Amino acid sequence: MELVFTRHGQGEHTLNPPESLHMTDPGLTEAGILQAKSLRKQFPLSETELIISSPLRRTLQTTQIWSEGTDCTKMVSPLVSPRMFPQNPEWETLPCDTLLPREKVTEEFNDFFIEEQSGEWWSKGINKISEQAFARIAKKFLNRCKQTGKKRIYIVSHDGTITSxxxxxxxxxxSRSDFPKETVDLKISF
Structure with missing residues (x-):
């Protein structure tokens, strides 16, 4: 199976750091929208494919724009939500990385399937969990991906999560120097 991790398009929270990192629920910029549209040419999707998105507006918008005009399956999972990399217990989760509640995702992105098996992670996310806890979650998540029977799964996520x-x-x-750029893909077979 091949996983294709893609970082979301440019988000509003990246325009004027560090102040802009304190935005709540930032969406894509105009450049981010164009980046998401470019994914259509780079990775054309079909109805047989699966995209798993982090439950943040910028990742959901990237997925929605990329998949426009196709009937591929779109799923939302908190197991690919923002994650600090490297971990530092003194760091706090930034407002720009707060997960959208399931109800809001269902209301605003109603063509996405909500992954229910990871319900407990919707409230806390994976941003600050230990490496050991992340390893357990990663193992479960990757096993679920294998169980889909798909040869390729696309995952729209965040730099720290993809690197983790x-x-x-x-x-x-x-290290942080290994972070992917916006809408750059990283293919991993396992």
Whole structure:
């Protein structure tokens, strides 16, 4: 199975850091919208494919724009929500990384299927959990991906989360310099 991790398009929260990181529920910028549209050419989707999105507006918008005009399956999972990388217990979760409640996702992005098996993570997310807890979650998430029977699954997520999964899957020691850029893909087979 191949996982294709894609970082969301440029978000409003990246325009004027560090102040803009304190925005709540930032969406895509105009550049982010264009980046999401470019994914259609880079990775054309069909009705047989699955995209798993983080439950934040910018990732949901990226997925929605990318999949426009197709009947692919779109799922939302808190197991690919923002994650600090590397972990530091002194750091706090930023407002820009707060998960949308399930009800809001259902209301505003009603063509997405909500992954219910990870219900407990909707309230706390994976941003600050220990490496050991993340390893347990990553193992469960990847097993669920395998159980879909799909040869390729697209995951729209965040730089720290993508890097955390990449480090878990490959066993490589990574750093922030390994973060993917906006809408850049990272393919991992396992």
């Amino acid at each position: 999964y990449r480090q878990y899957i490959t066993g490589e020691k990574l």
